[in-house]
Amino acid sequence: MKKMKVYGVIIFRICVTFAAKGDKCFSPAICLKNEQVTPSWIQVRPIEQCHWSVSKGNISLQNENSRMNKTIEELQLTIQLHETKMEKMKVEFGEILEKFNASMLLLQKYHSDCDVYYSGMCFKIPLNKLPTKKNFNLTHAVEFCKKIGWKLASVYSVDHYNLIASYVRTKISSSMSWTMIWLGMTWDSNAETMHLSNGELAPELPWRETNSSKNMGWDKIGMLVKLDENAIQGIVTVQSDNMRHGALCEK
Known part of the structure; x- marks a missing residue:
């Protein structure tokens, strides 16, 4: 039993350290979506579904969350900028529409007696x-x-x-x-x-x-x-x- 436990740990480290694109890793060794606590020979996932760090050989969830939060903040800022532009365009369009309506009223005024x-x-x-x-x-x-x-x-x-x-x-x-x-x-x-x-x-x-x-x-x-x-x-x-x-x- 003791040997089998060591063997499992070795496999886990090999998977994390040397896995390359297209390889498979043991779930949940470096895969985020899993419910198991130890490596498994049964559940395997493509490496593209795994989030890991080559340099340290472990899962960098904190870095991933940081990147995601930064992306969300950038998206929110972009949305705010677009909303500001939309509000400005709305005001400008309103002014143009007001002038157009005034011109139409002027035309209607002259229409009846203007040749x-x-x-x-x-x-x-x-x-x-x-x-x-x-x-x-x-x-x-x-x-x-x-x-x-x-x-x-x-x-x-x-x-x-x-x-x-x-x-x-x-x-x-x-x-x-x-x-x-x-x-x-x-x-x-x-x-x-x-x-x-x-x-x-x-x-x-x-x-x-x-x-x-x-x-x-x-x-x-x-x-x-x-x-x-x-x-x-x-x-x-x-x-x-x-x-x-x-x-x-x-x-």
Whole structure:
């Protein structure tokens, strides 16, 4: 009996000290999951299931637990960082959503009476069709827009000009191929600069190619629009008492 006990201890030490990957060790000599106290010839496990120390030849449970605790702490820190980022993203998304909702409300506000929407402003000609007779001078044009609580419009870019031109074509009477409308802009013939209704310098816009009125001292601005997009048309200078077909209004 005494020899057998010594033999068992020898086997245990050999298993722990020399076991390599793919070898088997006696359960529970160096295996964590076991219920027996002494080595067994019956229960064997692959070395991959065993936790042991090659240098000391014994089970390093304390080191393993330390590593696991450190890993858990790192995971918890990572989770906290992600939660912080998520909270920040949630706040930023909320701000974006608030701005989007505000923009949608603004669009809804203009939708019912806005024919052309551009850069936060609304534009329209409050007529089903423009008249065939020129019966609008500048005073008439200003009052025409005031009646609906708007003002005589400016054109703010080439893109905006193209939008307005396309819109005005839908207002041309079926018996007409062109129309001339008032804008709220002005022309400085000395400086050769065009200005918005608020006095600010206007962008470069498409002028009517044959427009000789730029040098005639006329300081008001109109817009010639034709059904044929390729025909000669564009911005023109006019006088206050000139008669035009209508006016573009802005809000």
